[in-house]
Amino acid sequence: MTVSDVTGERFNLALVGVPNSGKTSLFNALTGSRQKVANYAGVTVERKSGGFVTPAGRQVTLLDLPGTYSLRGRSPDEIITRDVVLGKRAGETPPDLVLCIADATNLRLTLRLILELKRTGRPLLMVLNMFDIAQRRGITIDVDAMSAALGIPVITSVAVKKGGADALRRRTDEFAAAMPAPVAQPEWTPTGIADLKSYQREADRIIRATVTMPAKPDTLTTRVDAVVLHPVWGLAILAGLLFVMFQAVFSWAQPLMELLSDAFGVLGTLVAQLLPEGIVQSFLQNGVIAGVGSVVVFLPQIVIIFLFILLLEDFGYMARAAFLMDRIMGGAGLHGRAFIPLLSSFACAIPGIMATRVIDNRRDRLTTILIAPLMTCSARIPVYTLIISAFIPATDVWGWINLQGLVMFGLYVTGIVSALLVSFVIKFFMLRDYQPAPFMLELPDYKLPRLKSIAIGVSTRAKMFLQRAGTTILSMMILIWFLASFPQPPAGATGPAIDYSIASIIGKALEPLFAPLGFNWQIVVALIPGMAAREVAVGALGTVYAIEGGKEAADAIGQALASKWSLATALSFLAWYVFAPQCASTLAVIRRETGGTRWMVITFVYMFALAYLASMIVYGMARAAGLG
Amino acid sequence: MRLGEAPRGFVGTIVALHPASAGPTSHELEQYLLEMGFTEGARVEILHQGAIKRDPIAVRVDNITIAVRRREAMAVLVK
Numbered sequence: 147m148t149v150s151d152v153t154g155e156r157f158n159l160a161l162v163g164v165p166n167s168g169k170t171s172l173f174n175a176l177t178g179s180r181q182k183v184a185n186y187a188g189v190t191v192e193r194k195s196g197g198f199v200t201p202a203g204r205q206v207t208l209l210d211l212p213g214t215y216s217l218r219g220r221s222p223d224e225i226i227t228r229d230v231v232l233g234k235r236a237g238e239t240p241p242d243l244v245l246c247i248a249d250a251t252n253l254r255l256t257l258r259l260i261l262e263l264k265r266t267g268r269p270l271l272m273v274l275n276m277f278d279i280a281q282r283r284g285i286t287i288d289v290d291a292m293s294a295a296l297g298i299p300v301i302t303s304v305a306v307k308k309g310g311a312d313a314l315r316r317r318t319d320e321f322a323a324a325m326p327a328p329v330a331q332p333e334w335t336p337t338g339i340a341d342l343k344s345y346q347r348e349a350d351r352i353i354r355a356t357v358t359m360p361a362k363p364d365t366l367t368t369r370v371d372a373v374v375l376h377p378v379w380g381l382a383i384l385a386g387l388l389f390v391m392f393q394a395v396f397s398w399a400q401p402l403m404e405l406l407s408d409a410f411g412v413l414g415t416l417v418a419q420l421l422p423e424g425i426v427q428s429f430l431q432n433g434v435i436a437g438v439g440s441v442v443v444f445l446p447q448i449v450i451i452f453l454f455i456l457l458l459e460d461f462g463y464m465a466r467a468a469f470l471m472d473r474i475m476g477g478a479g480l481h482g483r484a485f486i487p488l489l490s491s492f493a494c495a496i497p498g499i500m501a502t503r504v505i506d507n508r509r510d511r512l513t514t515i516l517i518a519p520l521m522t523c524s525a526r527i528p529v530y531t532l533i534i535s536a537f538i539p540a541t542d543v544w545g546w547i548n549l550q551g552l553v554m555f556g557l558y559v560t561g562i563v564s565a566l567l568v569s570f571v572i573k574f575f576m577l578r579d580y581q582p583a584p585f586m587l588e589l590p591d592y593k594l595p596r597l598k599s600i601a602i603g604v605s606t607r608a609k610m611f612l613q614r615a616g617t618t619i620l621s622m623m624i625l626i627w628f629l630a631s632f633p634q635p636p637a638g639a640t641g642p643a644i645d646y647s648i649a650s651i652i653g654k655a656l657e658p659l660f661a662p663l664g665f666n667w668q669i670v671v672a673l674i675p676g677m678a679a680r681e682v683a684v685g686a687l688g689t690v691y692a693i694e695g696g697k698e699a700a701d702a703i704g705q706a707l708a709s710k711w712s713l714a715t716a717l718s719f720l721a722w723y724v725f726a727p728q729c730a731s732t733l734a735v736i737r738r739e740t741g742g743t744r745w746m747v748i749t750f751v752y753m754f755a756l757a758y759l760a761s762m763i764v765y766g767m768a769r770a771a772g773l774g
Numbered sequence: 775m776r777l778g779e780a781p782r783g784f785v786g787t788i789v790a791l792h793p794a795s796a797g798p799t800s801h802e803l804e805q806y807l808l809e810m811g812f813t814e815g816a817r818v819e820i821l822h823q824g825a826i827k828r829d830p831i832a833v834r835v836d837n838i839t840i841a842v843r844r845r846e847a848m849a850v851l852v853k
Contacts, residue, residue: 218809254836255811342808346808347813368821368834371821371832372821377824377828469822469824469832469841470824472829472841472843473827473829584803584842585830585841586806586807586810587840587842588838589832589841
């Protein structure tokens with residue numbers, strides 16, 4: 147083979163394996179791509195592809211396919227895996243070689259999958275991953291014998307070590323060079339029950355012949371689970387973890403947030419001193435710096451919440467949480483598998499809704515999608531924090547619990563309880579012809595999280611947040627500044643400048659609609675750009691009050707609110723944000739994932755109605771209690 | 775006996791799958807159980823169980839742990 151042959155064509159690799167086999171780590175090691183690595187069955191739901199160049203200069207495209215136990219194609223992500231392997235997926239080049247990733251400590255189901263894959267006629271290469279852990283546990287594998295028994299080449303690898311990836315790149319060359327000419331694919335038919343049984347018998351036979359298990363199995367996971375999955379302690383630990391997470395979001399982030407806030411304050415003052423008073427100064431100080439700054443300040447909180455979620459995923463705790471919650475969620479008509487998408491929705495509803503692809507039953511999946519936006523996403527944190535720190539005193543309850551953190555926790559609980567109630571209503575009044583879908587989930591062995599993978603995950607999220615601040619939020623800030631600044635007040639006007647602006651006209655026109663909720667026209671103005679993204683409302687309020695009140699107010703939106711809103715209005719505003727469908731991207735994802743506008747409209751309408759009702763009730767009650 | 779009725783701590787071997795006893799979607803369920811490793815002759819042990827009605831259960835099937843509801847475990851005959 148000549149060099150031009152080697153470099154001429156791209157070589158297509160696809161990664162296939164059961165969930166938790168370490169596919170994504172291997173993918174990261176081979177391509178260096180930045181993406182999420184997790185230890186939960188079914189987290190890989192998006193198409194992830196990357197490339198690398200082999201030592202011989204061969205261009206290789208690598209596709210990371212969703213984990214699956216079979217080619218049955220039960221859920222949307224499993225269908226993707228099946229169709230790509232079979233070469234049936236439109237727009238996808240059929241793989242030249244399928245890399246079957248196997249967790250060396252847990253081979254039983256993987257070997258059966260490989261036997262099933264062999265029947266597709268695709269060239270296969272088995273990669274024994276986590277070989278180091280297997281050796282440490284005293285598991286010995288006769289690699290050559292396994293290769294002979296399976297009739298495919300087998301190599302060992304430690305996905306997360308650099309050496310393992312280099313060796314695999316070298317081997318790719320050898321395989322590509324020795325690649326047999328493509329043969330006509332036999333017609334593939336779904337694997338029947340009899341075939342499944344015989345494959346498993348064959349797999350078990352191969353394991354008996356080639357793998358020696360240690361006399362004493364690893365019992366650490368079982369011992370930890372005795373506590374973590376305990377009917378009482380397990381639930382207590384889960385509740386405790388969530389509680390610590392929300393306290394951390396409030397308390398740990400504080401010093402960093404103050405630092406960021408001060409930095410933006412200094413920047414604003416600097417601009418004010420350097421530029422002459424006028425439109426340009428107002429634009430930069432009130433529109434750009436105060437607006438974007440008020441959102442960027444929340445970066446530490448976003449980082450903390452993602453850090454917690456990624457750590458729990460990598461430990462292997464998420465599957466346990468689904469186990470603990472299945473029965474409880476079942477009472478509300480939810481599937482245990484819905485727990486992970488819903489927990490991810492605490493970070494952001496968009497990945498949460500996409501993660502529902504692991505739920506194979508359509509009704510279960512729709513219910514989960516409809517309630518996912520009720521989970522308190524990180525975009526609500528800026529809004530909650532602003533209002534809570536302005537209106538709720540930072541005193542301690544029972545000596546150690548921060549009252550502000552407690553209110554925050556209460557808002558999260560309200561979101562969860564409402565989601566369960568909505569799901570219950572859906573179960574009762576809609577989609578009634580339904581049979582409970584089976585719940586089966588592998589509980590993987592606990593693994594220590596890999597710091598590098600956590601760091602990659604958190605920094606990706608932080609970057610996405612900053613990008614949003616730089617694009618969506620910045621453009622909304624500019625819009626709100628424009629609306630609040632023009633037209634300029636006529637010469638000799640006495641009132642605040644904003645009273646003459648377009649924003650004021652719009653706000654005052656819509657004010658009667660929101661008066662029952664205790665919202666003034668400034669809030670109404672902030673809600674409009676807030677339809678694009680929730681956190682925009684914080685900056686928008688800042689801009690509106692800054693332009694209204696002059697430069698001094700820009701430093702402290704919270705203080706401005708505390709002096710201008712009643713407690714009843716503040717509580718009503720919080721209630722609004724628990725429910726309101728204020729995120730254009732979430733609605734777009736719902737439309738895409740449900741395949742039509744119908745469910746998007748339903749989501750929007752029900753959330754809007756709940757928000758209006760909840761705010762009206764909260765405002766009414768607060769006023770009755772004398773907080774108006 | 776059925777795996778779905780077995781107490782926590784039960785150790786046994788799978789004799790057969792009898793999905794009809796777990797509901798009408800039996801064919802799909804049998805396939806699903808087989809894919810998760812519930813095959814004849816496999817060693818099973820009930821390690822943990824949930825708080826409400828002792829459901830779901832965490833079952834050690836050979837050397838992996840699977841969480842499954844008792845309802846579906848009814849389809850697994852063990853001894």
